[in-house]
Amino acid sequence: MPRIFCPQPLASGAAFDLPPGPARHVQVLRLQPGDTITLFDGRGGEYEATVRRMGRSDVGIEVGSFxxxxxxxxxxxxxxxxxxxxxxxxxxxxxxxxxxxxxIQPLMSARTVLRLSGERAEKKAAHWQAVAVAACEQCGRNRVPVVHPLLTLSDWLGQHAPAPAVRRYLLSLSEPSQPLRAEAQDEACFLSGPEGGLTPQEEEAAIAAGFQPVRLGPQILRAETAPLAALMRLLG
Structure with missing residues (x-):
């Protein structure tokens, strides 16, 4: 059964037209009135829903059991x-x-190749959020991870870094970094750099903000690989 994210709150018995994005998804699948789909709104759990009407650009559904x-x-x-x-x-x-x-918090640092600002940055963040939604539709997650607006590393460390109760890790190849190990914490944040890593000055700023320097092993992982390796290790 197709799984589709609906950004508006859902409730059993509700009947309404899907927002444009989910409606296009239903139309691309060539579903017809009477077909059933699974809807989730990101608050946990999921609903069975029935397609009641297919218009040219709109789709009417009725929400069923939760x-x-x-x-x-x-x-x-x-x-x-x-x-x-x-x-x-x-x-x-x-x-x-x-x-x-x-x-997921996208950051621009000194060695970031991709430089974005203004409308381009907003469009990229919206695109990445849509990528996260599609991934959740595919894998079965009912809570969509937030892709935050793009920030510079210095602004993030100064204004948006996680609360002190959140364990903080910084990927660093410098001494005295320690092997990253899963802890019993409920919440953690892992910070890593782009291609080329963070500069020594950026690492110092992160450590001053409470981040513990860690390493993932003897290999030097790519910028897109290291966060995933850390994620799996922290999830235990």
Missing amino acids: DPVEREAPRTIHLALGMPANDRMDWLVEKAAELGAAS
Whole structure:
């Protein structure tokens, strides 16, 4: 049964026209009145729904029974990362969503190849959020990870870094970094750089903000690989 994310709150018995994005999804699948789909709104659980009407650009549905199923990871892990170039960021967001990341913070640092600002940055963030939604539709997650608006590393460390209760890790090849190990924490944030990593000055700023320098092993992983390896290790 097709799974479709609906950004508006759902409730059993409700009947309404799907928003444009989900409606296009139904039309692309060539569903017909009477067909059933699974809807989720990101608040947990999912609903069985029935297509009641197919218009040229609109789709009417009726929401049926609710299933409170949860498929979330056992721990809340946030990724803050220097954006890899080209389409590698799309791949990273997709896989992070599939594997269970709670949120993704794209960052621009000194060595970031992809430089974005203004409307271009907003469009990219919206695109990455759509990638995360599609990944959740495919993998069965009912809670979509938030892809935050793009920030510079300095702005993020100064104003938006995680609360002190969140364990903070910084990927670093410098001494005295320690091997990253899964802890019993409920929530953690992993910070990594783009191609070329973070500069020594950026690492110092992150450590001053409470990040613990860690390494993932003897190999030097790509910018799009390291956050996923850390995610899986922290999820245990």
